[in-house]
Amino acid sequence: MEITPVSQPGSSQLSALSTTTPAVDDDSVVKGKKTIEDFLPKDWETLSISERIRSVTELYNADKPEGNVKHAALFASIASVLFRNSVPGSKTGKPLESPHDFGIMLQEWKKCVDNGKEEVIKIVTTGIGYEDDNGGGIFGSMVVAMYRLARQLAAGELSASSLPTTMVFLEGVRRSMGNQKDDSGEEEAEVAEVDGKGKAKENIAQSSRDTQNGERLIKLPFGNVKQEELPDDIDKYVTPLKIGPVDKAPLQIKNGKVVEPGAIATYVPLCPLDNSKRHPDGHTIWATTPATKAKYYSNQGWPKPLPKIPNKIVVKPTDDGTGMGVFATRDIKRFEPILVERPYLVYPRRSAGGTLSDKAFEELSDNQIGQLMVKNSEPYFRYLVDQQMTSKERRDFMSLANSHMNDGSGPVFGIVRTNGFGIEFGEGLPGADRDFWTGELGGYGAVTKIGSRFNHSCIPDVAHGFDASTFTMRFTALRDIKKGSQIFTGYTSPSATKAERQKALAPYGFECTCRACVNATPQTDKLRKVSLALTQRWRSQAIKVWSKDPNLTEKVLIPVLETKRRMEEEGLDMKDAGYFTFPEILHRVYQKVGNRAKMEEAGGEVMRTAKGLIQVEEWTTGVKVKFGRGLTGASNN
């Protein structure tokens, strides 16, 4: 589970930085005659990541930037973000967890992409062999493509020589960033060292500033916001976001446009605030824009009713002091649906803090602005909880866990930050998915009644998704679960090392004691880092090399089977770790060496796995799986 930092668009433009714009011969850059250092500012080595991003933005926006200089700048800037977030061992970077996270970062560059999209996309997509096949989804494709590239580069799967020339820029940036100190401070808490008992003493992080489409943003760290003294007149720096009431009247449309306040709270499905008239399937309070609301409700019959699944879980107190947890009331099989529910709240992950004035950026520190945003988010969320929930819903909501008690978050916003899932609306509702990437509010979070009670394990039992057509969170089993046992989800990436996981978990106020953490060694850390790339590399070898080798023997499988066993031991027997690639690799090898019995066994496993993965994918997102992209773990994003 992940609650994403709320960041705040301001109103002023990015001020120019005093970096030089070096002269670049466009063609020579693309042909690789010049290195990245030739066109980046002379003081590049000494710049922080955020300064680098700003300087390439300036290069990109310079008076006469042409053709490939623009693209070079674009790639350099993307790479700055990308590598900070994907290079293992980077000081404050966290591994990318989904194209979604990466998409949010790339929104900053949307303008650049819009300006030269055809060529940029072509370079990126052909560069890594990914072709957009759904037309129109250029920015989304770019996000997915760059994300995949990031994953491959981070896993050491690509070398500069295997990349087309433009991609060499990225490699150049990565090398030039080598030991660069990352001072951006966003995304994750700088966790204070862990004391003798293994409890995190504190997790305090700096807020940081950034820009998006010319707007100033402040990014809250994931951990507790660092506290600084605030001026008495602090409220003069911000205009709180006004959020309108739940709408009972039909939408007003003028000249084809919806006329309503900028942010509204609505219900999905629409229903009156009256205990007796609530929808039997449950409903969500959705903070969104009128235009987005109109778009969703213009779909005939939206939202669709919830699919019925037998009840197989119960929420009850744990016996190990971790508060409430979710338990299986019967044996559950891998890939089975576990839970479908409409969230309590779906909210934009930005903007709740209000609009900051120019003066705020000139006169306040980043941390002071962070505090101001946290302070302002509370009334916004309190409005949703106090004014839009029935008293029972409010009581239930307020009983959720809160690990943000000491950073000024306030009781409601603290709960939102502790329990929110970052959600993707997917493609289940035609036309609506793009809002996720490009909507002015920039993506949503969801707090749910039952799903938010799942505790964390680094060997998670459930995966989750969001289905926009029913407006529901969906949870499915990642592995077999025994009746009576607690069911865990993962708040961290499966590829993170123990230290990275503990750091990411510190804001939740606990130290993980799951089997993987207790037994962690440098070898298990490494296995987590490489398993996805390794299994994919073996798969590609099985296709391209082994199945064409007339002298192939089963010996080739010794390291493959040993890794499979170790992944099972580590609890990495799941999709995001590449585990479901194994049956395909085995099938190809046994087929080639003529071991019919084992080939059939592996073939059966391929079929069962593919069926299960398709079932999970379709059930959790409401989107029909398209064939041809590879399912057996090869397309893990």
Ligand SMILES: C[S@@+](CC[C@H](N)C(=O)[O-])C[C@H]1O[C@@H](n2cnc3c(N)ncnc32)[C@H](O)[C@@H]1O
């Ligand atoms: C999203 S809530 C999970 C449900 C929560 N236990 C409850 O009572 O509502 C997250 C909080 O649960 C607790 N928690 C989750 N996983 C845990 C774990 N593995 N060990 C200890 N505490 C955990 C922490 O207090 C964390 O801030």
